[in-house]
Amino acid sequence: MVPRYTRPEMMAIWAPENRYRIWFEIEALACEAMAELGEIPGEAAEIIRGRGDAAIAAFSQLDLDRIDAIEAETRHDVIAFLTWLAEKIGPESRFVHLGMTSSDVLDTCLAVQLTQATDLLLADVDAVLSALKKQAFTHKYTLTIGRSHGIHAEPTSFGLKMAGHYAEFERNRTRLLTARAEIATCAISGAVGTFAHLDPRVESYVAKKLGLMPEPVSTQIIPRDRHAAYFCALAVIASGIERLATEVRHLQRSEVREVEEFFHPGQKGSSAMPHKRNPVLSENLTGLARLVRSHVIPALENVALWHERDISHSSVERNICPDATVGLDFALVRLAGMMDKLIVYPEQMAANIESLGGIVHSGEVLLALARAGVLREDAYKIVQRCAMATWTQLGKPNGRTFRENLDTDPDIAGRITPEVLDAAMDSCSHLKAIDDRYRVVFGETGSVAG
């Protein structure tokens, strides 16, 4: 992910420093466990912990360079690290990594990094939820037109729109938690996962200390169906971001103008057209969603590794683990800010509802006729006729509103009263279930304060 879309909090998780810190932690914990089991001297474990902690605390660019230099020769990243560590620890280093294989360190570390990343993402989702809830409660009774197919359907409330997205992000939160559990496992099982040179209790110990679960069967590596499921969850969330971003982009269209992204003083929308105020944040989110989504396919292709493991997944994960978490983190934070500061134009919403001459109330009129005993088929034809007459003359000098057409339709006359028509054309009737839904979504009907 290019720096432009990177927050330092998330990037730090993927920095070499954090990786080496976790690698050492895994090695040190394994030594502690082996010492407890009497497999290595307790004193050795203490020295490893002590000198290692110190080396990690003092970790600098020099250490990075040193490790890189060793890797250039051995062409093996874990061996390079262990060699560096041995230089820091001294003779007791011979007890480090005993019976373990590189993947024990690499995969358990990846699990730790992904849980760290997920915790950041959970906080991000909470910020999105908070912004959505604020808008939902502020605009609980703000009438706006509901649209299907991009065409005006029936009135709804802007708050309910927000509640719908809130409910989706609640599901996304749950998906993140499930995904976190998927990848939060630990493997310290040796070359092909048989614990040939290791006691399974070492794995249990390390897992517990790191807040992970032991992997039931690790075949040198933690199986990649877990990671595939993880990236799928991120992709679903990214798609939810895109849905909300698309809503904002639509509502900010010049012809709609119901909401607007916050436009900073000094901001320029276009080098050529000074009048422009573009929904660039939501457009950007749309693109970021495409990126995060694109990681699903290589993550799925990573599952079918050969036998106990091949290393084809490695180059994929070196890229998509940071790219997907950094990209999604950035997108969620941007989304939360965008929704929090979103400018809403209730008057324009009200105006748009009425802009089609009242035909958006055709469904209620249809029902009124049905209740009055008109056969559904017949009622449909009558109402469609009146609506289309309004629609096709919209904005024309002799154009008549839907109500005018209804009032003069011979098949309506005498069947329903003007009062019934009045009621059918009252947008507020669409708000009657809103308390019920808010209770379902938020657990409360809400005061404006949220």
Added chain:
Amino acid sequence: MVPRYTRPEMMAIWAPENRYRIWFEIEALACEAMAELGEIPGEAAEIIRGRGDAAIAAFSQLDLDRIDAIEAETRHDVIAFLTWLAEKIGPESRFVHLGMTSSDVLDTCLAVQLTQATDLLLADVDAVLSALKKQAFTHKYTLTIGRSHGIHAEPTSFGLKMAGHYAEFERNRTRLLTARAEIATCAISGAVGTFAHLDPRVESYVAKKLGLMPEPVSTQIIPRDRHAAYFCALAVIASGIERLATEVRHLQRSEVREVEEFFHPGQKGSSAMPHKRNPVLSENLTGLARLVRSHVIPALENVALWHERDISHSSVERNICPDATVGLDFALVRLAGMMDKLIVYPEQMAANIESLGGIVHSGEVLLALARAGVLREDAYKIVQRCAMATWTQLGKPNGRTFRENLDTDPDIAGRITPEVLDAAMDSCSHLKAIDDRYRVVFGETGSVAG
């Protein structure tokens, strides 16, 4: 999905007959609920139920043709069905679909179909689990070489390989259950989800009767993040199938010959080469996995519909819902059968372990040297030197086994005894944790009977 890869059980779920049966059920239940709420006459609900049930029970090709004919005119599938239904029910049909919108029927029906499909898939996964468990217990102590990078690593047991796949399919089972919960929701909320013309209790009633949960906010439609998550789960499972299929394909290679798919009498492997016995089932599963995986992207693209809904998801789902469930069902059933009948060659497995002159025991020798006080770095060089000498002379007249090279290496002499080397080169040492793992995976260590 072409008929070749279609089981009738799954295809029946997607047949028009099943769809219309569910559509009617939804409409009839909604009528019952409205009758209970006093919104329509109880008698009408009874007539609708009675005549509708009869019409559905007698449903034939004639009815299909009639509905198609109406749709050809109205260009609207639900209206076509409702018109046909009205013809069967008579005047009381005016109480059908009251205040509802087409998507209330379509999306709730899709939820029912997907839960039906998922229940089949769960049974399929159980069959896979059963076959894997059988092989795992049969071959708990069948030694075989573990491979990383396609290169011999250390011995493991064929049973443990199976246990690993079993554990993955247990996870897949959990993912299916989660996915089922994702899509098992009901929406009866009207044109833009406001319940403008409907009591929310109608939705609750229908949901309960159908075994679904009410959708918190349906915006005419059930939000598509649910379906995206569902297809993701199928894709992860498909990838797990591919992993196991790839294992079988590898083990059946002419040079490996450790397992073989069952070859039917009369079967021909090649039109030109009568000697061929090919792993065509597992290759076929590999291809089917690609297909099921490919549905993830359009399912994710379906999430960001416009406003309260657009209909772009419809053509996608008309294809991928049957394609993915039919394809995965076929693949799982094929996999279960293939694994159940898989022919395993333990002698060949044993021969392969030894085929590299014993170098697969290098890790254990390395540890023995380390335990004897040799610095890891030095030990590594000694063991690598002996292994490479064996490797490069493999099959050559003067080639020496790894043990022969170790026995004569000046840096080993005197440091570890022949008995220690004997122990280090005993494949059975790799089985010592197998009870532990079987307990974790199966909850039991197992008898051969499984």
Added chain:
Amino acid sequence: MVPRYTRPEMMAIWAPENRYRIWFEIEALACEAMAELGEIPGEAAEIIRGRGDAAIAAFSQLDLDRIDAIEAETRHDVIAFLTWLAEKIGPESRFVHLGMTSSDVLDTCLAVQLTQATDLLLADVDAVLSALKKQAFTHKYTLTIGRSHGIHAEPTSFGLKMAGHYAEFERNRTRLLTARAEIATCAISGAVGTFAHLDPRVESYVAKKLGLMPEPVSTQIIPRDRHAAYFCALAVIASGIERLATEVRHLQRSEVREVEEFFHPGQKGSSAMPHKRNPVLSENLTGLARLVRSHVIPALENVALWHERDISHSSVERNICPDATVGLDFALVRLAGMMDKLIVYPEQMAANIESLGGIVHSGEVLLALARAGVLREDAYKIVQRCAMATWTQLGKPNGRTFRENLDTDPDIAGRITPEVLDAAMDSCSHLKAIDDRYRVVFGETGSVAG
């Protein structure tokens, strides 16, 4: 692809009858070539051709059933066909398929089918081009607002929009031709492509007769990079369809109303809302584009087959070859019809241009100031100020047009004359390069007749 989105012309290409017809043709041609080379008796080739042609001409459901029955036993489709063919031909059948392998028949047949499919698609693209050209010439001078970010930018012409899509479909036509050449190759090279039992001249002969090129190196099969490239081309075209469909969907939005899909008499837009006229064709095309696009990934995954071939690509291709060509064919034909009958509303386009109070002319005013010697930075600020003042008061009682704000801005006064401002705000100035572009795109500036 479900029947709903299937045209019989394309489906016929993928029917078993067509496949068997081509299979026989390949076998018969190979026999003719071998007879010419003196490898089999000329008389035998004649008998094979004669009896085979007759059998194919009389091909019926009985033959299909017979072949299926043989395949059920042999589990090999080509052997099943050859056995059936032998029953029809008699003893001379022993010269059929001599030295060939199944894939020689299968892959060469697929090449023929894909070229047939591509020829249909080329005709479809021509129909799209024709409809686009008609609209482009009809609306060459129909002013409409150009939009970036969904926000009004500057005026353009609806004809130029159409010309842009025309240019894209011209590129798509070229891509189809390139894709056709990619897959139009023939392989008659035996079990692993060594021509061990075949003369390469047989391949050349068959290729020439079928209008194909001989494959340089076929490793039992025609390499799948060709097919991957083919599906990529279809996906790019599908995305072009989506772009145009998205344009129509946007322009038909209730707030925009600049175009409308043809609405059939009797058509119903919604079961609940009789007033609805929805852009369902373009939404449907959006979904179909997702489907065709989704085939790219499995097609790419099919490339890396094992060694001289594995059969994992087969199940993929049995589905995606018909699905992608049938889906794209349907989409292109639907698109051509939709664009041909598209209803365009020039008055509404004109009204929309002016609906933002003239601020869409800000770019031209900026340039006028620049030409008058105002520094770009300063000019930008002045024009932005005037535009924003208009924008934020849009539709409000005291709202002022952009021109009113410009006329009273102290920094403009005296710098540019009202005549210059008049010119800057004339939409027609945006049409001055249209002849130039039409010449580039269509090779002619065009009369309305097109």
Added chain:
Amino acid sequence: MVPRYTRPEMMAIWAPENRYRIWFEIEALACEAMAELGEIPGEAAEIIRGRGDAAIAAFSQLDLDRIDAIEAETRHDVIAFLTWLAEKIGPESRFVHLGMTSSDVLDTCLAVQLTQATDLLLADVDAVLSALKKQAFTHKYTLTIGRSHGIHAEPTSFGLKMAGHYAEFERNRTRLLTARAEIATCAISGAVGTFAHLDPRVESYVAKKLGLMPEPVSTQIIPRDRHAAYFCALAVIASGIERLATEVRHLQRSEVREVEEFFHPGQKGSSAMPHKRNPVLSENLTGLARLVRSHVIPALENVALWHERDISHSSVERNICPDATVGLDFALVRLAGMMDKLIVYPEQMAANIESLGGIVHSGEVLLALARAGVLREDAYKIVQRCAMATWTQLGKPNGRTFRENLDTDPDIAGRITPEVLDAAMDSCSHLKAIDDRYRVVFGETGSVAG
């Protein structure tokens, strides 16, 4: 793309310095063109060129920081650059970017960068071709077993395998050239592509100077079907890399051992198992192929932008343009080196051919029987019987070779002579068409020198 998989040559193309250099070049060329057309003073164009060239030549971190600082305020990258440029050029800067829009600069720059990147990729492909040709000519007559389904089929030559990949990379070269032509277009057409404030000849001039073609219709931006097609081409090439990498991985398997990647002195294959020599380069290429392939979907999703443009493609392209070209460049260079240094073991290849007791010659024996007048069906059964008897007893004490079984089969006796069987079992017969194929692929039959 992480630095690990990045070559500086390719990364430099995507560095800000190169971008700003190209941006300035476009602006300067546009000024020259306008000066030629008399639209701006010739002197101004000269000053712009002179001072700008100097500023670009002296471009340093300070300039980067300055541009970033301006962008932080304006939130617009091109405006930030133009402001910086104005500071360097002085008053004449008012003639810069006149009538142009940001995308004129951005998209034309991207076209230049992508052509630069493609030229590097073409050189990379040439290196791959060269390595493949070397191996093809060195091993033209090196017999090896051809495999279908991972099962031994018939002998072929290792050179022919290489020739097949060579032919694929020749196609990839052609695809790259086509892709280069796709994206090598120039747009200088203003805010919505109408040339409202620009003469089309400015575009022609800039295009020509940059080696690009003018874009027929640019709607503010260059249409994204071009870029989608470009990324598709990269994905097809990546899949070809994967095919070759998969071949090497298979051939290096412990049981196959026919080739080996070069293993560096000092290299360590595993931290736990000193005997390991893993095909890590080809596994890495497999992973990189997944990455490059994954960019296809977002690139295709970028096509359907809204109206004359939206900016959702931007965040996608900021990532995938460098990621895909850098990743593919690295992969191709790695592949070329790997294939150039590949160690080939002809003796092991020969041994593997014979390892199945001769049954790989079953096809030729089948043909010999057919030529001797045995019906194909009968011949098949006889040969299959003899082959299976060998196969199932492979490696067993009483196992008999295929030839031994043939010699004693009652249905063969007297039908074909031992000499015919000798010929049928001669692997060299599979080389007879190799000159023919080399002529097709390389245009020459080749000497070992290549």
